[in-house]
Amino acid sequence: MSSVRKLMASIANSLPLKHGISLWCPQHASLNRTRLPSSFRSSASARRYGVVSCAFANENREFVIVGGGNAAGYAARTFVEHGMADGKLCIVSKEAFAPYERPALTKAYLFPLDKKPARLPGFHTCVGSGGERQTPDWYKEKGIEMLYEDPVTGIDIEKQTLTTNSGKLLKYGSLIIATGCTASRLPDKIGGNLPGVHYIRDVADADSLISSLEKARKVVVVGGGYIGMEVAAAAAGWKLDTTIIFPENHLLQRLFTPSLARRYEEFYQENGVKFVKGASIKNIEAGSDGHVTAVKLENGSTIEADTIIIGIGAKPAVSPFERVGMNTTVGGIQVDGQFRTSVPGIFAIGDVAAFPLKMYNRIARVEHVDHARRSAQHCINALLTAKTHLYDYLPYFYSRVFEYEGSPRKIWWQFFGDNVGETVEIGNFDPKIATFWIDSGKLKGVLLESGSPEEFQLLPKLARSQPHVAIAKLQKASSVEEALELAHASVQAGAV
Numbered sequence: 001m002s003s004v005r006k007l008m009a010s011i012a013n014s015l016p017l018k019h020g021i022s023l024w025c026p027q028h029a030s031l032n033r034t035r036l037p038s039s040f041r042s043s044a045s046a047r048r049y050g051v052v053s054c055a056f057a058n059e060n061r062e063f064v065i066v067g068g069g070n071a072a073g074y075a076a077r078t079f080v081e082h083g084m085a086d087g088k089l090c091i092v093s094k095e096a097f098a099p100y101e102r103p104a105l106t107k108a109y110l111f112p113l114d115k116k117p118a119r120l121p122g123f124h125t126c127v128g129s130g131g132e133r134q135t136p137d138w139y140k141e142k143g144i145e146m147l148y149e150d151p152v153t154g155i156d157i158e159k160q161t162l163t164t165n166s167g168k169l170l171k172y173g174s175l176i177i178a179t180g181c182t183a184s185r186l187p188d189k190i191g192g193n194l195p196g197v198h199y200i201r202d203v204a205d206a207d208s209l210i211s212s213l214e215k216a217r218k219v220v221v222v223g224g225g226y227i228g229m230e231v232a233a234a235a236a237g238w239k240l241d242t243t244i245i246f247p248e249n250h251l252l253q254r255l256f257t258p259s260l261a262r263r264y265e266e267f268y269q270e271n272g273v274k275f276v277k278g279a280s281i282k283n284i285e286a287g288s289d290g291h292v293t294a295v296k297l298e299n300g301s302t303i304e305a306d307t308i309i310i311g312i313g314a315k316p317a318v319s320p321f322e323r324v325g326m327n328t329t330v331g332g333i334q335v336d337g338q339f340r341t342s343v344p345g346i347f348a349i350g351d352v353a354a355f356p357l358k359m360y361n362r363i364a365r366v367e368h369v370d371h372a373r374r375s376a377q378h379c380i381n382a383l384l385t386a387k388t389h390l391y392d393y394l395p396y397f398y399s400r401v402f403e404y405e406g407s408p409r410k411i412w413w414q415f416f417g418d419n420v421g422e423t424v425e426i427g428n429f430d431p432k433i434a435t436f437w438i439d440s441g442k443l444k445g446v447l448l449e450s451g452s453p454e455e456f457q458l459l460p461k462l463a464r465s466q467p468h469v470a471i472a473k474l475q476k477a478s479s480v481e482e483a484l485e486l487a488h489a490s491v492q493a494g495a496v
């Protein structure tokens, strides 16, 4: 690192966070907003980086990224764009694969085997955003050192070293934590780890699920969120007897309105998926061979199953970094608007970072790939240049299901903004439907199913500009197109 860049990085590390914060953790069962009176500031003490001996197992040790997932892939690309990767960057990963676009695992990866399912290297980062496909060779060509299948287990922030599971000692100058999340599990004592029970977070999990699906007859999906919805759609695509169980009243309760959820639920039912709502699991039962046979519910009923997929949320992977002065009490590692933790020289990005969501003046941890990409780019740009502007994220969630060749229809929705206030639903799901969230007369969030590319492009503009929209007028729109046009006109009127 040149001395100028080093100085910039240390200046960047010393800037205090100025705005107020609150908590939004969208992977929780409900939107959880907590105002925090905090005035979190990053400590201004200068960090040191000097290599005094060659006793370290990473050759290119100036910048180290811990975690080899979505955010790490995009961070690597940004280092390359700045000419700062070659000989300087090391990525330490728990997985055996170079970073890939994780959302594919519950989408094209689970297509029926005769419908051209996605496999690596087809979906390495950054194909999800139209970038170059970063295969293991790409990292070699760019001079990036990759350490696979060796998770970081400890950190010494004074010595600026990391230890790995295999006992390697690694040195870092600047450290970027990109460890993502781990899937929440059902306890062992109720059968959460029996053979035939699956969780899905990485390629190894997806491969294990596929080998079960090949033999499966009766599939139970536990959880009505993104993962549950996507896996249930996949199992229906495999023509398996599929039941989805969840404790809420409807699918994706933290985002969908009851009426919107009903459209999706009807579509799933038409495709053979059975629903058990408002249900809690008592335990999972196994046969004499130890393999799962059924799910037992608290209400005493039993649902037969030979394959069970649990999609009940995820937890930020903070464990190696918990007791070293970083704030992990906010449900992730707290960072400021440039992804600096409170420890100088240490940054956190992607799912694991709890960052100030400037637009809504609260702290958020967002478990979505768009944020993983953007936070990685923002953090590395801020680290390597004099840019000091704060991250200003507009929440964006999407899902795509039933996309395999020959499926009854493709389902594809996008949401931008904040799901607060009253809702107006327009359209009949044939194929389009849109939901608008309006709070104090302002359009705060919008979800669109089966829009055209132009219509999808309009959504972030609407959610970002929050135009004044008269609910009564919007309700009278006779089509999704007309409703979007009306909202767009309100943006233009506001801009005049």
Ligand SMILES: Cc1cc2nc3c(=O)[nH]c(=O)nc-3n(C[C@H](O)[C@H](O)[C@H](O)COP(=O)(O)OP(=O)(O)OC[C@H]3O[C@@H](n4cnc5c(N)ncnc54)[C@H](O)[C@@H]3O)c2cc1C
Pocket: 066, 067, 068, 069, 070, 071, 072, 092, 093, 094, 095, 101, 102, 103, 104, 105, 106, 150, 151, 152, 153, 178, 179, 180, 181, 200, 201, 202, 226, 227, 317, 320, 349, 350, 351, 352, 366, 367, 368, 369, 370, 372, 397, 398, 399, 400
């Ligand atoms: C099955 C699935 C489907 C999804 N679908 C969507 C979707 O449709 N749309 C959407 O927006 N988002 C989706 N997401 C969420 C999205 O994939 C994540 O938000 C994104 O991957 C976050 O990137 P990340 O780099 O922060 O974490 P990850 O991509 O999870 O990467 C973290 C990496 O760090 C590694 N790691 C953890 N601890 C250590 C350690 N101690 N040492 C070294 N390495 C470590 C992990 O093994 C992993 O490789 C999905 C997630 C999953 C699991």
